[in-house]
Every structure is written in C-alpha cells, then in structure tokens.
Amino acid sequence: MAPPRTKSHVTLWDPIVRITHWGVAGVVLTNALITKGGSVAHVSLGWGLMALLLLRTVWGVLGPTEARFSAFPPNPIAALRHLRDLVAGRVREYPSHNPAGALMVYAFWVALGLVVATGLVMTGGETPMQVAADKATVETGDWSALIKDSEGETSDQEDSGLRETAEEVHDVAANLLLFLAALHIAGVLIESRALRRNLVAPMLLGERRK
Amino acid sequence: MTLTPKLHTTGRRQTMALSLFLLVQTVGMVFYVGDVISDFRDNPESVHFIFEATVTTALVLGILFGTFALRRTIDLLQAQEQALDVARGALGAVIDRQFQDWALTPAERDVAFLALKGLDVAEIADLRGAAQGTVRAQLTRIYSKAGVSGRAQFAAFFVEDLLGEGVPGPEVPKTAAH
Numbered sequence A: 001m002a003p004p005r006t007k008s009h010v011t012l013w014d015p016i017v018r019i020t021h022w023g024v025a026g027v028v029l030t031n032a033l034i035t036k037g038g039s040v041a042h043v044s045l046g047w048g049l050m051a052l053l054l055l056r057t058v059w060g061v062l063g064p065t066e067a068r069f070s071a072f073p074p075n076p077i078a079a080l081r082h083l084r085d086l087v088a089g090r091v092r093e094y095p096s097h098n099p100a101g102a103l104m105v106y107a108f109w110v111a112l113g114l115v116v117a118t119g120l121v122m123t124g125g126e127t128p129m130q131v132a133a134d135k136a137t138v139e140t141g142d143w144s145a146l147i148k149d150s151e152g153e154t155s156d157q158e159d160s161g162l163r164e165t166a167e168e169v170h171d172v173a174a175n176l177l178l179f180l181a182a183l184h185i186a187g188v189l190i191e192s193r194a195l196r197r198n199l200v201a202p203m204l205l206g207e208r209r210k
Numbered sequence B: 001m002t003l004t005p006k007l008h009t010t011g012r013r014q015t016m017a018l019s020l021f022l023l024v025q026t027v028g029m030v031f032y033v034g035d036v037i038s039d040f041r042d043n044p045e046s047v048h049f050i051f052e053a054t055v056t057t058a059l060v061l062g063i064l065f066g067t068f069a070l071r072r073t074i075d076l077l078q079a080q081e082q083a084l085d086v087a088r089g090a091l092g093a094v095i096d097r098q099f100q101d102w103a104l105t106p107a108e109r110d111v112a113f114l115a116l117k118g119l120d121v122a123e124i125a126d127l128r129g130a131a132q133g134t135v136r137a138q139l140t141r142i143y144s145k146a147g148v149s150g151r152a153q154f155a156a157f158f159v160e161d162l163l164g165e166g167v168p169g170p171e172v173p174k175t176a177a178h
C-alpha cells in the first residue's frame, strides 16, 4: 500500500517565504552591486526591503508551521551537532530549515535589520519620495534642502556623529551580507549534495517528480 | 512515490496571487507609515496627518486579515491534498505502478490520471495550463503505450482490476493485457 504521505521535509515553501526570499536576495544584490548609495533607487529598494522583512516577520508568527520561527529556533549547539554529522556523512531531514541553516537565517535577518536601521539614520528617516523631492530642489540650485533638519549647533554635531557611525555600520553590515550570501549558497549546495535532493527547487516552484 | 497530479495547481495560483497582493499592501503600508511619521514630526494636528493615520491603520488591519486568510487557505489546501492522498492511496498505488510499467513520462502520468478521473481534453488543458492540442497528443501517446484503443478501453483497464479481483494490493500489479 502507498504509505500516507507524511512529509519529512518541505517540498515547496509557501508563497510568502518564496516571494520574500527572492525579493530580499534581489534587493541585497542590486543595492550592493548596482545602485549608488543614497540614490533614490537605493533608498526605495531599502524601503522595499523593510516591507519584505516586515511581512516575513508577521508570517514567522502567523504562517504555516514550517515557516514559523518556532520551527527553526536559533540553537548554536544543535547547529554544531548538525555540521559535525554532515562532516561524518550522517545526514537527516528536518521539517524546516536545518539547525545550521536556521542560524544562518537569523544572522541574515540581524544584518538586514542593521542595514535598514542604519540606512534610515543616514537619510534622517526620509521616505524615498522626500529624498527625490530634496534631490530635485538641490538640482535647482537651492542647497538649503541639505541642511533643513538642523535645529541647533549641538544637536547638529551629535547628529552628524551618529550618522557617521551609522554609515560605518551600514557598510560593514552590507559587506557581511555579501559574505553570508556566499556562505549561504555554498551551504545550500553542500546540503543538497548530502541529502541527494535539490534544496533550491522548493524555494522556486517545488520538487520535480522522478 | 505516490502519484501527485497537479490538481492543486489552481490552489497554488490562488495563494500565490494572495501573497503578491499582501506584499503590495505591505510595501504601500511601509511607505505610508514613513510618511505619517514625518508628517507627525512636522505637524501632528493637521487634517492631512489625521487622515493619513486613519488610512494607515486601515491598511495595517487589512494586512493582518489578509495574512490570516492566506494562512487558512494554505491549511485548507493541505488538508484537501492529504484527504485526496488517503482516498486514492490504494488504487492510486496500483495505477502508479502500471503507469511506470508503461514508461509514461511525468507529464503523461498527470494527463493519464486526469483522464482516468473523467476530465475531458479541455478541462485537462485548462488545469495544466497547456494547449488542447498538446493534451490530445499526450493522450494518443498514452493510449499507444498502454496498448488500448481509446479512452473507454483505457479506463476499463483499471476498472477490470477492481471488478475481477476486488481492490488488489500493489504487490500484484496487473501487467498483462497488452
């Protein structure tokens, strides 16, 4: 008899996980490699990233079992154990992300949160529409838009100090994201080989039947 | 592996559309909230601010409702799929084995299964998002691989199994009758 299909692993991630995944990946790569920092496109994509993260966060609480944070808690010890098993050639399926993958996912989210937060500090929390309007004003030769936030000398100095720090953190976190992405892709490939199944397929359109 | 025809294609499309809609709403909401906050810093008593804050609250509620609805739809689809799996479990295994014997390709297996379920060419084409000509060609290939003359004989092939021997287990798949 055909055994009832109790899935030991995800054969197709739900649409929210898939959309937010490729959306986040797209924004990270585009903003790191193509758009110019501070440009309207860069800031707009950053705000889009904020929306993707927000949606994924809500989904991590309200979504289906395998998408919930509780399905892949951050657990460094389990992650190490998983890596040890992997090296020893013992592999097993998990109902959601494997413990090492889960740690990677949280690292991503922390770095992404940092990039968004510092980006907001650097732009003074201006929406992309305001950034565009400011740019248009400056283009007409009116530089006052650049200093319109200043209220007093001291707060101005504090402000610029904060922004400088934010800028540094922004750069570091962005580079960290690219590093994590490389590690992440390597991890997906290694795990796919060990499990003898394509892990990317469930993130795209589902597994192909043999 | 049990036969899993793409009966859930429609459900998948629905949840995908709902999700995209939810994303658009969320993007809109984030931009709106940003705007509301800067309006608040400018002038919290302006009609503009109060209006925008109201709209934003409605958007947030809409997104939460949408999330719940999406979650429920996904759960429902999953339950349906599971029920279908169990229902077709016994006969499905026999059919699956037979399809393998006939060396049907995965696409042909889906089409053959849908044909067995009594769907006509137009319905199959619709469900699979394929042209009717494609489906017709696939059916022709399936019949020839199965060595039957057409749809009636194709369906009878499996009905015969049921009538002749009761519901057979997959241990005794019927491979004769070519």
Ligand code: HEM
Pocket (backbone or CB within 6 Å): A017, A020, A021, A024, A025, A026, A028, A029, A056, A067, A096, A097, A098, A101, A105, A108, A109, A177, A181, A184, A185, A188, A199, A200, A201, A203
């Ligand atoms: C900068 C680019 C990328 C970022 C920031 C990123 C980030 C993430 C995150 C946050 C998750 C967790 C998904 C969730 O639960 O919501 C994830 C999972 C995943 N990513 Fe990526 N990703 C990137 C690029 C890629 C690429 C290029 C591939 C394809 C090779 C890929 C394949 C996967 C797979 C297969 C999973 C699921 C792993 C599992 O089965 O547990 N990612 N990624």
